[in-house]
Amino acid sequence: MKRREALEKKKSIEELIKNANDPLKDHLNSLPCSYRHYNRNGLSVYLESGIGSNLSSFKKQYIQKLLKVNMEAAYGPKEWVFEEKVKRKEMVAPDARYVFVREIVDNEDGMQPPGDSFVGFLQYRFVLEEEMPVAYVYELQLEQCVQGKGLGKFLMQLVERIAYEYRMSAVMLTVQKGNVFAMDFYVSQLRFVVSSNSPSRMGFNTSYEILYKAVDCEAKEK
Template identity: 60%
Template sequence: MEAEENEPTSQRTKRVRRQEILEKKKAADDIIRAASSQKDHLSSFPQYRHYRTNGLSVYLGSGLGDKLSFHLKQYIQKLLKVNMEGPYGSEWPTEEKVKRKEMVAPEARYIFVYEDTNVDGSQISSMPENEKSSSHTDAIVGFVHYRFIMEEEVPVLYVYELQLESRVQGKGLGKFLMDLVERIAIKNRVGAVMLTVQKKNLLAMNFYMAKLGYIVSAISPSRVYPLD
């Protein structure tokens, strides 16, 4: 106690500041750990299990990156290729390898979109994940891949992919899914929802910025390296 009383003001200030930084980091790590430990974020939002509008009827299910069935992996790879090969152009073969690794990471969380055809969505939502994945892969029409990570010492929900088949686009489904993602982020007390969009992907840029109100982050490569 006497040593602390005799401690110079500058050293005391540094010590207090260091302690504050450590406590802040621990709090952020605890948020990421708690959010990532949940297996089914959809369970907190039963009102988002179904989406029926504009002639479209779908229901949602959850998934984990390291628990994907073979058929689900194939579907994800196929849809990524269909939707992303064009925007990436000659860079796609390299990017595809990256995305295949990202796809099955233990920290990857998924929302799968199933077309509501012969099976009642309320029945599907209560099925085990492996049963949904193996039995109803043909009915999938899209997915969201997201994770809880740290960006600039802030816990965020990062959307790695939002991919929909062309026949279900333009019906409000993308906005519905992003609204759900934002609610998941709020419930898990993260600081922001972040994602990456290629500048030349004008449709996606318009969707996120004009329709949803997203802004370009201060740490975006387009701002850090504006000439690149």
């Protein structure tokens, strides 16, 4: 009976992830319209969804450029050469989901987002971690001009809402220990905690931590 229950639970979790990864689903469409826009602190932006396997050349170039600007210093020039190759592969994976952020500006036709007005992006995936379905945040990257205006917090809250809508157990991410600003942002402001499968919790000394925030009670207990 226990084995049958375990197999049924595993199958149920696989179905949840499969459903969430359906390429025909636009995750933003499952949320209230208020999640499509962010208009606070003198910043007005519009959000749109994307999938790794369907990215345009322009979006790929934009992602690579912003990653280099924001992350090269944190990794160091030598390590970044390898890390950049890894991120390029991750970028176009079929299960990589995106939320692109476009700045809204005034023009003759009213408040419309021009085609090249990207100011950041979020990349996440639905995966299995610790035998639980989770929304794993791979990247949260913003242009310097829109940082410090609450947009990053809004995007993470959006991922939490998407995780809840698709019945995920938690939101997880990896952060560099040396990125003090990011660690403070996730732990102090968003209430993420160090996961039980993070290297430091298992006695390993690495340059990163794995953080999580539970969406349901089972994840909190585990």
